[in-house]
Amino acid sequence: xxxxxxxxxxxxxxxxxxxxxxxxxxxxxxxxxxxxxxxxxxxxxxxxxxxxxxxxxxxxxxxxxxxxxxxxxxxxxxxxxxxxxxxxxxxxxxxxxxxxxxxxxxxxxxxxxxxxxxxxxxxxxxxxxxxxxxxxxxxxxxxxxxxxxxxxxxxxxxxxxxxxxxxxxxxxxxxxxxxxxxxxxxxxxxxxxxxxxxxxxxxxxxxxxxxxxxxxxxxxxxxxxxxxxxxxxxxxxxxxxxxxxxxxxxxxxxxxxxxxxxxxxxxxxxxxxxxxxxxxxxxxxxxxxxxxxxxxxxxxxxxxxxxxxxxxxxxxxxxxxxxxxxxxxxxxxxxxxxxxxxxxxxxxxxxxxxxxxxxxxxxxxxxxxxxxxxxxxxxxxxxxxxxxxxxxxxxxxxxxxxxxxxxxxxxxxxxxxxxxxxxxxxxxxxxxxxxxxxxxxxxxxxxxxxxxxxxxxxxxxxxxxxxxxxxxxxxxxxxxxxxxxxxxxxxxxxxxxxxxxxxxxxxxxxxxxxxxxxxxxxxxxxxxxxxxxxxxxxxxxxxxxxxxxxxxxxxxxxxxxxxxxxxxxxxxxxxxxxx
RNA sequence: CGGGGUGUAGCUCAGUUUGGCAGAGCGCCUGGUUUGGGACCAGGAGGCCGUAGGUUCGAAUCCUAUCACCCCGACCA
Numbered sequence: 001x002x003x004x005x006x007x008x009x010x011x012x013x014x015x016x017x018x019x020x021x022x023x024x025x026x027x028x029x030x031x032x033x034x035x036x037x038x039x040x041x042x043x044x045x046x047x048x049x050x051x052x053x054x055x056x057x058x059x060x061x062x063x064x065x066x067x068x069x070x071x072x073x074x075x076x077x078x079x080x081x082x083x084x085x086x087x088x089x090x091x092x093x094x095x096x097x098x099x100x101x102x103x104x105x106x107x108x109x110x111x112x113x114x115x116x117x118x119x120x121x122x123x124x125x126x127x128x129x130x131x132x133x134x135x136x137x138x139x140x141x142x143x144x145x146x147x148x149x150x151x152x153x154x155x156x157x158x159x160x161x162x163x164x165x166x167x168x169x170x171x172x173x174x175x176x177x178x179x180x181x182x183x184x185x186x187x188x189x190x191x192x193x194x195x196x197x198x199x200x201x202x203x204x205x206x207x208x209x210x211x212x213x214x215x216x217x218x219x220x221x222x223x224x225x226x227x228x229x230x231x232x233x234x235x236x237x238x239x240x241x242x243x244x245x246x247x248x249x250x251x252x253x254x255x256x257x258x259x260x261x262x263x264x265x266x267x268x269x270x271x272x273x274x275x276x277x278x279x280x281x282x283x284x285x286x287x288x289x290x291x292x293x294x295x296x297x298x299x300x301x302x303x304x305x306x307x308x309x310x311x312x313x314x315x316x317x318x319x320x321x322x323x324x325x326x327x328x329x330x331x332x333x334x335x336x337x338x339x340x341x342x343x344x345x346x347x348x349x350x351x352x353x354x355x356x357x358x359x360x361x362x363x364x365x366x367x368x369x370x371x372x373x374x375x376x377x378x379x380x381x382x383x384x385x386x387x388x389x390x391x392x393x394x395x396x397x398x399x400x401x402x403x404x405x406x407x408x409x410x411x412x413x414x415x416x417x418x419x420x421x422x423x424x425x426x427x428x429x430x431x432x433x434x435x436x437x438x439x440x441x442x443x444x445x446x447x448x449x450x451x452x453x454x455x456x457x458x459x460x461x462x463x464x465x466x467x468x469x470x471x472x473x474x475x476x477x478x479x480x481x482x483x484x485x486x487x488x489x490x491x492x493x494x495x496x497x498x499x500x501x502x503x504x505x506x507x508x509x510x511x512x513x514x515x516x517x518x519x520x521x522x523x524x525x526x527x528x529x530x531x532x533x534x535x536x537x538x539x540x541x542x543x544x545x546x547x548x549x550x551x552x553x554x555x556x557x558x559x560x561x562x563x564x565x566x567x568x569x570x571x572x573x574x575x576x577x578x579x
Numbered sequence: 580c581g582g583g584g585u586g587u588a589g590c591u592c593a594g595u596u597u598g599g600c601a602g603a604g605c606g607c608c609u610g611g612u613u614u615g616g617g618a619c620c621a622g623g624a625g626g627c628c629g630u631a632g633g634u635u636c637g638a639a640u641c642c643u644a645u646c647a648c649c650c651c652g653a654c655c656a
Contacts, residue, residue, distance in 0.1 A: 012617070013591045013605065017649055037648065091580095143580075143653080262656060280655065293654090301654055317654050332656045361656080482615055517616040524616090535615055545615090 001475070003510040007044050009033075010522050020216045022457040023148030025466050029526045038145030038153030045526060046453070048474035050156065053452050054135055056187045056471065057158045064180040066131040066160050071113045073137055077103035079112040083425045088314075094139045094153075106139035111422045111444060114161040118440055119428040125165045128430065128440070129173055133160035135449065147216060149450040150410060156449035163423075163440040165432060170441045174206075174417055177445045181210055181413050183579045184447065189469020190412065190455045195221050196231040197414060198304045206417040211409035212455040219411050222393050224402040234304040236393040239401065240350035250357045253337070253377055254370040262332020264297045267368060271359060274298075279352055279360040279372060281334040283326055285318040286310055289344035290326050294336050296351045296358075299391040306390050309347065327363045335361035335369060336378040340385060348380055348387045410458065412451045418442040460550075466527030467550045470573040475508040477566055478528035482516040482535035492544065492559055493534045499563035505570055524549070530569050532562060548573075 009030040017034070018024040026032045031046030042050055058068065077095060080086035086093060086105070094106035107113070114132055122128065138157045145153050160177065164170040178194075185192045190212050197209035209232055211221055222236035223229060231237070261270045268275055278297030283290060284306070291310075295301055307315055320331050326342050327334045337360065340346050352358070353374055360372045374380055380387050397404045423429065423440040432438050453472070460467040470476055477500055481493040493509065500507045508528060510519050516535070523531055533545040533554065544562050546569065547554025557565050 009589095011590065011606085015590070016585085016592090019650085034648095144651095146650090264655065275655095282654065282656065284654085295655085297655085299655090303654065306654090317656085320656090323656075327656095330656090334656065480615095515614055515616085515618065517614090517618080520616045522617085533615075537615060 001508050003508055004512045006508070008522075008526065009043065010525050018148060020147045020150070020458075021461060022150065022216065022454040025457050025461055025525075026148060026454070029466055032149065034148075038142060038151070040149055040152060045474040049453055049468070049472050050449060052472040052474075053188055053449050054156075054158075057135065057184055057447060057449065060180045060184045060187070061133050061158070061160065064131070064176050066133045066162075068134060069132050070134050070136060071107070071110050071117075073107045073139065074104050075107050075110075075113055077105050079116060079426070080105055083112055083422055085112070092140050092142065094141045107136075108138055108140045109157075109159055109444075109446065110134070111161065111418070111442075112426065115422040115426045115428050115440075115442070118163050118423070119426050122163060122428065122430055122440065125430055125432045125438075129162060129164045129169050131160055131162040131173060131177075133158060133445075147218070148454065150216065150454045151218065152450070155451075158447040158449060160445040162443040162445075163428070164443070165430065165438065165441070167441060170417055170443050174415060174443050177415050177443070178208065181415065181445070181447070185210060185212075185412065185452070186579045187577050188452050188456065188472050189577045190452060190459060192412060193221055193223070193230060193407075193409065195223070196235055198232070198234040205419050208415050209411055210413035211411050212459065213407050213409045214455065214458045215408055216458050217409035217411075219409050221407045221409050222404050223407070224399065225405060226402065228402065229399055229404075233392055233406075234302065236404065237399050238350075238389060238391070238393045238397040238404070239399055240389070241354040243354045244356040246356040250373050250376075251371045253372065255362055255364075256368050256370060257366060258333075258368045259366045261366075261368075262330070267359065268297070271368070271370075273359055277355075277358055279336055279355065279358040279374075281336055281339065281361055283318040283323045283334055283343070284315050285322055286313040286315045290318065290322065290342075291315065292326075292334075292336070292339050292343040292346045293349075293390060294347065294352045295349045295391045296355065299349065299351060299394065302390055302392045305388075306347065309386070309388070309390070327361070329361065329363050329367075330365040333361040333363065333365055333367060335363050335372070336374075337369060337372060338363065338378070340379060340382065344384065346378075346385045347390055348374070348385060349391050350387060350389055351391065353380055353387045410451055410455050411448070412455055413445075413447040415445045416443060418444055460527070464521070465525035468527045468529055469577055470529045470570060471577045473527065473529050475506045475528050476570050477505050477507045477530045477532060478523055478526075479507060479509045480519050480523055480531055480533045481509070481511055482519065482533060484511050484513055486536050488539055489534050489536060492539060496532060496534065496544070496559075496562055500566060503563060503567045505567060529573055530566055532566060 011028050014024045018027050030043055032040045032042055034040055096104055135158045139154050142153055145151055162173045192210040192212055195209050197207040220233040222231050261267050264275050275297035280295050280297050282293045293301055323331050357371050357373045360369050362369045379385055393404050420439040428440045429437050457466050479493055481489050483489045497509045527549055529549050531547045538545055538556055543556035545554040546557050
């Protein structure tokens with residue numbers, strides 16, 4: 001392909017709305033353009049990279065005996081109502097009404113539709129297991145699209161769904177998918193960390209998340225230094241803290257007047273104390289009960305851990321009105337003392353149970369209590385009270401005695417064991433060998449195609465531009481003709497282009513009649529792994545210059561040997577991404 | 580959804596405080612000189628100042644509404 005004929009709109013200056021490095025470079029290199037918030041067009045170069053990634057994903061899925069299908073993005077809301085996910089997903093789901101008044105969703109994933117097909121087409125254990133996948137546009141009405149293609153409202157996802165007769169069979173396919181994912185990310189040239197993950201609104205019993213560690217990521221990975229433990233923050237467990245032994249018997253409760261001082265920070269300021277000396281009391285509500293949750297002032301409640309304690313229920317922070325009704329005080333003054341009687345359950349985090357004493361709200365507007373002693377001033381043993389782990393891990397925590405470390409990352413893939421959640425709701429059953437009707441056991445497996453692309457840029461770039469892994473680069477080789485009007489340069493360039501193309505290499509030929517500097521800057525920006533520079537200067541010695549994008553210096557190679565040499569280079573780059 | 584910010588040329592942004600000819604750099608077009616790391620000279624095209632109302636002799640500038648986009652937050656009581 002000739003550069004002069006291709007739409008590669010590189011820019012020197014970055015549009016103001018690009019924040020993170022991958023977003024900036026993808027715009028500067030002319031890979032993408034924004035259409036509206038969270039929606040992007042992939043320009044020719046960017047599209048080629050998407051196709052490369054899709055190709056690798058497709059190959060590995062096929063190799064794993066998954067079968068490709070294509071389901072509609074437009075799906076009846078009714079199916080989503082049947083599984084209850086129209087509610088679980090909430091406002092993140094794109095919903096639209098057609099001219100007949102029917103409600104439709106723009107698919108964020110496809111468990112409902114694929115299970116609908118399984119219900120219709122699968123009737124015998126002899127048809128199982130089966131693994132179906134598609135690569136298609138997905139839609140999420142994100143409350144806040146950001147980081148360019150990393151969190152967009154429309155994106156490309158590979159989603160696979162497997163159906164099984166037995167848990168062992170699911171286990172086997174789960175393993176196969178897990179291995180396929182390792183190969184896919186390795187072949188795409190992005191390093192991933194695999195962590196235990198929560199299943200969120202997908203439901204199910206087990207999950208692993210594939211995360212690319214980098215600063216831009218929105219996910220937090222928690223791990224121990226020796227690698228024996230890794231989980232995402234939603235799931236990361238912590239050891240209970242050691243019980244603080246008071247030096248002296250704690251004084252009696254003391255009420256202090258704290259007018260309009262509601263937040264942890266304000267109370268600390270006002271009472272000259274520290275967040276870690278406070279007991280934070282949060283009031284949650286499910287459909288039928290009110291729940292009190294106690295964490296230390298410097299800790300955060302972990303929503304997933306809390307949700308686990310109330311299976312089958314939605315648990316949300318209570319509304320201000322409900323909080324006032326429950327505590328008898330304005331928001332900001334809830335506290336554990338005498339709270340047990342006002343809530344149906346009281347969840348106490350281990351770290352609170354370990355405190356010798358603390359400061360807490362007094363359940364009375366504009367008042368706090370000092371010297372609140374867990375166990376003395378509120379029970380930790382009665383039936384309505386549960387002492388457990390409900391907070392996020394944080395710096396200083398350990399698990400199994402090993403210090404926990406934290407790293408940000410971009411989630412690029414996740415595998416789930418779903419179980420029978422969807423097959424039960426949608427009636428996907430089969431007859432087993434005994435003729436007994438059973439529900440299909442399911443797994444599902446997702447990969448964010450655009451996120452692989454963005455992650456690769458996050459991992460592979462320098463101050464001049466992108467450095468693509470050869471496997472997903474838009475082209476493997478760039479021929480840069482620095483004096484294209486010179487006859488010998490034109491001839492040698494054309495010859496090299498032909499030779500390399502005949503060797504099945506994908507070549508972009510920069511034939512533009514521009515100054516060398518401009519062309520080199522563009523070359524660095526778009527990040528093609530191998531650059532062959534053809535110019536009068538080296539041609540005088542019968543040479544061209546061959547340079548890797550990731551290396552500073554190139555070297556001269558005789559024209560006759562150039563294509564052979566370049567092919568060898570490309571192959572050695574390819575072997576770095578082989579598994 | 581809450582808070583903050585920004586909408587002026589394809590891009591980055593001045594001009595708005597204090598109302599008075601629509602600006603700069605980059606990019607684009609033409610001609611010339613250059614030609615291995617974003618060249619130089621000369622000429623040129625390009626904007627209903629987000630949109631709709633209002634105030635005024637006069638509005639990019641002041642007022643009102645509205646839309647879009649960006650940032651922070653959205654469990655820290």
